[in-house]
Amino acid sequence: MIRSVIRGVGSALPRRVMKNAEFERIVDTSDEWIVQRTGIRQRHIAEPDETTASLGEAAARAALGDAGMDPAEIDLIVLATSTPNNTFPATAVEIQERLGIRHGFAFDLQAVCSGFVYAMGTADLYLRGGLARRVLVIGSETFSRLLDWTDRTTCVLFGDGAGAVVLEAGEGNGSVSDRGILAASLRSDGSHKEKLFVDGGASTTGTIGHLRMEGREVFKHAVAMITDVVESVFAKAGITASDLDWFVPHQANKRIIDASARKLGIAEEKVVVTVDLHGNTSAASVPLALAAAVADGRIKKGHLVLLEAMGGGFTWGAVLLRW
Numbered sequence: 012m013i014r015s016v017i018r019g020v021g022s023a024l025p026r027r028v029m030k031n032a033e034f035e036r037i038v039d040t041s042d043e044w045i046v047q048r049t050g051i052r053q054r055h056i057a058e059p060d061e062t063t064a065s066l067g068e069a070a071a072r073a074a075l076g077d078a079g080m081d082p083a084e085i086d087l088i089v090l091a092t093s094t095p096n097n098t099f100p101a102t103a104v105e106i107q108e109r110l111g112i113r114h115g116f117a118f119d120l121q122a123v124c125s126g127f128v129y130a131m132g133t134a135d136l137y138l139r140g141g142l143a144r145r146v147l148v149i150g151s152e153t154f155s156r157l158l159d160w161t162d163r164t165t166c167v168l169f170g171d172g173a174g175a176v177v178l179e180a181g182e183g184n185g186s187v188s189d190r191g192i193l194a195a196s197l198r199s200d201g202s203h204k205e206k207l208f209v210d211g212g213a214s215t216t217g218t219i220g221h222l223r224m225e226g227r228e229v230f231k232h233a234v235a236m237i238t239d240v241v242e243s244v245f246a247k248a249g250i251t252a253s254d255l256d257w258f259v260p261h262q263a264n265k266r267i268i269d270a271s272a273r274k275l276g277i278a279e280e281k282v283v284v285t286v287d288l289h290g291n292t293s294a295a296s297v298p299l300a301l302a303a304a305v306a307d308g309r310i311k312k313g314h315l316v317l318l319e320a321m322g323g324g325f326t327w328g329a330v331l332l333r334w
């Protein structure tokens with residue numbers, strides 16, 4: 012059977028690093044509060060010349076370099092983002108153009124913080140359906156442009172960045188020892204829409220709007236929703252938490268990551284954490300963490316890796332794969 016195998020991974024971050032202390036001059040907060048409540052110490056913030064397209068292109072080029080592939084070998088680009096360069100066309104098409112690709116197709120996928128996990132699940136179907144051979148899956152965001160910089164309950168939490176993987180159709184025997192994506196589980200429930208949203212849009216206000224969040228409410232649901240989809244992929248693949256080599260969760264809050272790992276019975280040393288360095292980069296957070304753990308040699312060929320995310324919508328999902 013066809014398996015969607017990761018051939019390369021890469022990431023890109025804006026030049027400017029913003030430490031927690033800088034927020035003390037903007038809003039009524041402290042480095043101590045931010046570290047204690049979230050685990051975040053710094054985030055990268057895009058400069059005017061850095062956009063979702065430019066960061067996504069840089070991450071895609073890094074992933075292609077890691078795979079030893081040329082852009083011409085890619086036939087589909089799926090970009091997970093909630094911060095497109097323009098309302099349309101899709102920023103994926105702009106990245107396609109920047110990479111000099113004139114064949115195949117490209118589209119954006121919008122599932123907020125769960126975007127990369129949704130994009131992996133979607134790309135897997137195109138590969139297994141024979142509609143593509145090599146897919147660039149990118150998560151790229153510039154959430155700094157959606158923030159209300161006077162709202163201390165949200166502006167300290169988010170950052171900008173991009174991560175990407177190259178997926179290629181490979182052969183497997185259908186067992187859990189195959190390389191590639193082994194199981195995916197995606198969920199959404201729009202009844203939670205008001206708890207995390209942007210108060211603008213093309214069809215309503217005609218403006219971009221600002222991010223609004225009832226943080227405590229999101230926190231309350233996060234762990235249960237994460238464990239729900241993770242247990243679903245475990246059941247589909249016939250594995251348990253102890254079989255995992257690495258857990259690469261969405262990086263929103265260190266307390267949510269710790270509570271989820273604890274509830275799932277995943278040992279602390281198997282958890283990849285980058286929230287301290289990047290903050291919450293929405294759809295970019297999982298591939299940024301993945302790229303970091305591959306670059307420093309933690310994730311190796313043959314390892315069993317679990318990706319998970321939860322965010323606005325609510326949307327939530329998990330993908331289990333063998334590196």
Ligand code: UT7
Pocket residue numbers: 039040041044045048049124163164165167207225226227228229230233263264267291293321322323
């Ligand atoms: O990407 C997926 C979606 N996002 C998330 O997963 C985020 C989920 N939520 C969270 O991570 C947490 O709820 C937050 C980090 C947003 C907040 O942490 P919390 O422990 O839930 O704090 P809280 O909202 O209950 O607020 C506690 C206090 C409040 O003051 P009072 O009412 O107790 O006097 C807030 O006004 O902390 C105050 N507060 C702050 N204080 C200093 C809120 N933001 C700040 C701040 N600095 N930046």
